[in-house]
Amino acid sequence: MKKIIIAILTFLIVVVFANWAVKKFNINPDFVVGQKLDSLNGVVVYYNGGVNHVEERNQTEDGYNLGLKYQCVEFVKRYYYEYFHHEMPDSYGNAKDFFDKKLKDGEKNEKRGLLQFHNRSSSKPAEGDLIIFSASILNRFGHVAIISKVSQNTIEIIQQNPGPFSPSREAFPLIFNNGKWEIKNSRVLGWLRxxxxVLINVESNIGVSKKS
Incomplete structure (x- = not known):
């Protein structure tokens, strides 16, 4: 019995250490920290090694905080800054904090300066939306990414720092049921836009309606 207990404790220690090492260090020899992995509309995704690995803080020339290199938050804020020319009123916070659960679907998230939609929304996810994932047992900070493609039944995201062996792009099923759009992933809280x-999308839809 004593040997079994020792074996179990040893196994748990190894698992905990391995999990810590994967998050802290670069254990993937195929890439180096800061290496370009992918891009969307000219905004680059960089490799970060272990998910908890932190480089210096990235700031714009005028002092706007983009986040810690090369965390997931740094990419989405850099994308919104470079592609949409958007600065968030609150430029700090962990990934999960980008979603305000107190807001109703479609309301303005004042901290981010963006409209917020819940996962099960009357508004369909769109390319360029910032998607937020909740915390998990292995990731207490949550995760954020950019929606890079949308079809009738699938979305694709582009992400920075998902893990040393995880891809920069990932796809999830998208369903429409009872007037609501839902991304089929239990960790998805919603998306920001x-x-x-939104106005461009509405005007585009009106134009399509007039032609038909």
């Missing part, structure tokens, strides 16, 4: 992009 710039107001101007």
């Amino acid at each position: 710039k107001e101007q992009e």
Whole structure:
């Protein structure tokens, strides 16, 4: 019995250490920290090694905080800054904090300066939306990414720092049921969108309606 207990404790220690090492260090010899992995609309995704590995803080020339290199938050904020020319009123916070659970679907998230939609929304996810994932047992900070493609039944995301062996792009099923759009992933809290992009989408839909 004593040997079994020792074996179990040893196994748990090894698992905990391995999990810590994967998060802290680069154990993937195929890449180096800071290496370009992918890009969307000219905004680059960089390799970060272990998910908890932290480089220096990335700031714009005028002092706007983009986040810690090369965390997931740094990419989405850099994407919104470079592609949408958008600065968030609150430029700090962990990934999960980007979603305000107190807001109703479609309301303005004042901290981020973006409209917020719940996962099960009357508004369909769109390319360029910032998607937020909740915390998990292995990741207490949550995760954020950018929606890179949308079809009738699938979305694709582009992400930075998902893990040393995880891909920069990932796809999830998208369903429409009872007037609501839902991304089939239990960790997805919802998505954020710039107001101007909502107006463009609405005008585009009106134009399609007039032609038909």
